[in-house]
Structure formats: structure tokens, C-alpha cells
Amino acid sequence: MSYMLQGSTGSWEVVIGLEIHAQVISRAKLFSGAATAFGAAPNSQVSFVDAAFPGMLPVINRECVAQAVRTGLGLAARINLVSRFDRKNYFYADLPAGYQISQFEHPIVGAGMVEIELADGSTRRIGVTRLHLEQDAGKSLHDQHPTKSFIDLNRAGVALMEIVSEPDLRSPEEAGAYIRKLRSILRYLGTCDGNMEEGSLRADVNVSVRHPGEALRTRCEVKNVNSVRFVMQAIEAEALRQVQVWESGEEVRQETRLFDPGRGQTRSMRSKEDAHDYRYFPDPDLLPLVLDEAWVAELKAALPELPDARRARFMAEHGLSAYDAAVLVAERATAEYFEEVARGRDAKLAANWVTGARFALLSARGVGIEASPVSAAALGGLLDLITDGTINGRIAKEVFEAMAESGSTAGEIVERKGLRQVTDTGAIDAAVAAVLAANPDKIAAYKSGAEKLFGFFVGQVMRAMAGKGNPALVNEALKRALG
């Protein structure tokens, strides 16, 4: 089922391409030895190179190059053994050199792809056009003073990877899935932390619309959208705007726009006709970047298992459904936690508990499973008690909460609180008899056909036994008694 917008002249297909700016994880900047840590005191992580003092020369950071190569390999992309740096010229207060060192004609990484999974279970391959290395700009603060902007150059010169997709995306959902998948791959690789709130991952969204089967129409670029949700909203708002423009008989102008999340609209950036004349030329301070094939092969051999491979393995090795596997592999920490819990245990049971624990943590504290107060080993211990029949599934939830609170093991809590499952058929029969004696009317109703009441009886017996009855034995005893 494809995503279409209905207009007065028929249905419109939305064509989307994404440019993702991903901040590279490295200790030092792309061309200087200043630190990259987020949130440092203003201008405390700035070298003379970053501040563009005359005569200062850039020297490239090998680790930033390695990170770009790793990312390229993770996107199944071609690695260009020879690439080059160019100057992209524009004037802005947070760009002290008056140019950004970037890669225009000869990027370090060529064509690759990202496979996305959609809600209906289908998958699509989205083309990646290229990935190139460039410098980040500094940060401008406009709200600190009535007539002045404040400039902090700590971010200036930090390495960015610009990852450009083909215009292969056709709906907000696909765009969201693409960003989430790309972020997952980057985090597995350890090349970008993917933190959109801190700006380590930013998206420029190219949107156009057309009637199905037509050639591409003019696109607009929505700049600097900083969450997956806003990307999806911006696409819908911008596509609707363009449909209205075309259908009112006018033409969409190619331009840069900004998304206003408060209003749910995009608006034009006040741009001059030469705003895009960056006058790229090869940076005379830098020689071509030449990679050693053996070094690239070494980086490739050291890559971690990536989400797609791990998902396939979870399905094959643990017999998980595609959905369960996809949920578990999205975050590397969750996948590793699951593997430890599942080792030597029932994988489906482990998957359910890990997924449940993960959602509980996320909604209660907004943190990932790596911050769980219950370690993978401790959760495994709890599952062992379920599997060997010491406790039932219902009591297990109570035990898990107590584990999260106290840090004790499952075994300690079960002993301390006396939560062992009751398998003594005498005790179960007694509880059944008591419940039936108290509900003669319900028995009559049940016998005259209200079979749903069986669940009521089970509930009453379990309650009488403080939740500790063995569910299978309780069912059995009830069936016998109700004959």
C-alpha cells in the first residue's frame, strides 16, 4: 500500500531524499588537536586552526578517516581509495575561515545502501549516493543579548559525515525508518552516537511531489530538522504545500525552507539568489587523501556484527519472529543484553522479558536497557525459576519489580517473600472447594452454558492462593471439580 496525497487533480506521489549530517566519534577534531566533547565551556576546545588564524595549517585526524571508512563499509558502499578535500565558501559568523573544508567532487565513500523495515513487515533497499567528510561549524547563540550574537567555536572543526540518500523514499514512514536504521548502524559501528537532541545527527530533507509515472518535479530542501518525528511532520507539511502550489496553477520554486514544529509548517528562508554559489575549489592546504587497501581491509575485518546480520542470526539461531528480532537488534546494548539472557535458556521467553523490561525502563526513566538495575545475569536467574516451576509467570513480574528495587537475586526474593509456586494438589483442591462453595449461583450459570465463567473461577482460586498456585494444576483441579 503506497502513500499518496489526494489533490483536486488526482493523487500525488511524494519523493524524498535525505542528507544526514552525522558527527564523528573521535577524541580530537578533523584537522586539529582540540577536543570534541559536548557541553564544554565556550571556546575552551578551540585551536588556532579552528579559529582560522592566519598561517595555521590543517592536518587530518587518522581516526576520523577510519570512522568514515567503517561507516562506508557498514553501508555496503564503495570506498574510494583516493579522495580530495575542497573548500566550500560562504560567510557566516560561526565559520571563521570563510570556508568549510568538505569533499565535493571526490568523496571518500561512494554508492551504498540501507535496508529499511516497514510496519507491514516488508523491507526496502534505499540507495546511498555518497558519504563525505567535512568540518562542522561553530555555534551561534542569538538569544543572549538584544543586539549581538554570541559565537562559540567549540564545535567548529569537529568531523562530520554527510550521508546523502538517493531520492528513493516515498513516505514519511519510510523516511523515519531510514533515519532510525541509519542511526542504528552508526551506533553499532561506534562512528556516531546518533544523539539528535545534542545535534550529533541532523537531517536536511529534500521533498518534491509528482503524479505517479511523471518525471521528477522541482524539489525544496527543508534544513536542519532535529528529530525523527519532525522529519516525518516536515515531509507531510511540505508535500501538502507543494500540491497546493501546483494545483493553484503556480510553480514550486527551488529553495531552502525551515520547518516550524509549533505551527507544523515549513517557511522560506530569506535567501538571496546566489546563496548556493559556494565556489568550491580544491583546498590547496591539503593533498589528496590516499588510503592503503590493506588498511581498509583491516578496518573491514574488525567491523562488529551489524543489525541486519544480527537480526538474521537471531531468527535462525533462536527461532525468533522477524518482528521480535528487529525490536531486539535495533539497539546494540539491547541485543547484547538479550544474548546473555538467552544463553542456554528458552529464547522466546527471554525475548519477551527483555522487550518488556526495555519498554518499562524507557517509559519509566527514559533510559536504555544498559542502565537496567537488573543485570542480564540476574534476569536469567529469574527465568530459570520460571522454567523449573519454582514460580509462575504472574509472580515472576512481582519478583522482577522487587529485583529492580532491591538489587537482590530472584532466588533471594522468592525465599524471603515466600513466593514459591504451590504445586501441592491438596492445597489447590482446598482452595477450589472454598471458591466453589462461596459461588453457587456462578456454578449454576456455568453449568447452563456461561463457559466464560471458567476464567472467573481461575481468578478467584489464584487470588485465594495469593497468586502462587500453579496455573496448570489450578485449571486441572477446577475442571475436575466442575465436572
Added chain:
Amino acid sequence: MSLDPAAIRRIARLARIRLDESDIAPMQADLSGILAWIEQLNEVDIEGVVPLAGGVQGVALPMREDVVDDGGVVDAVLANAPDRQGDFYAVPKVVE
């Protein structure tokens, strides 16, 4: 190749250089002359020669290790700033 006055104005604007109307004609002559001089390179036969971006060939781009060995010099960095507020550079307000 010679540049027309509109091209001169555009180049000046992109370079943030203010030109008076009276500067246009001399600048047009100067820049067109420079371009004409460079165009002599078109006479060289470069059939089969790999394009060269830098001034040296056969030298690898030197690399640095990923070590923090610079920064922490906020006063030196801000020493030449026309205006500062605390440890920020202060510039005329620029808002899109």
C-alpha cells in the same frame, strides 16, 4: 574570456567587497587581463595527463593521531576579537 560588469558586481558581492560604480571598469579590465593570462595554459597539450589538484605529486597526505593536544587557550583565541562577551565572540546579531 572577459567579464562583464554584472559578473564583477556578483564576484564582489560574493567576496563581501564593496565596489563603487567607478571601480567597476578598472576591476573589469584587471580581472579580464588575469583570466586572459591564465588562458595561455590552454595551449598546453594535456592529453592523457591525470588532473592534479595540489602542487606536489607522489606525497601522501600526512595524518595526525587522534590525540587531544591543543585547545584550552580561550584568551589567546579571543585576543584579536573585536568584541567579546564573557568567553564568547560577540558579533552584530545575525538571525535568519
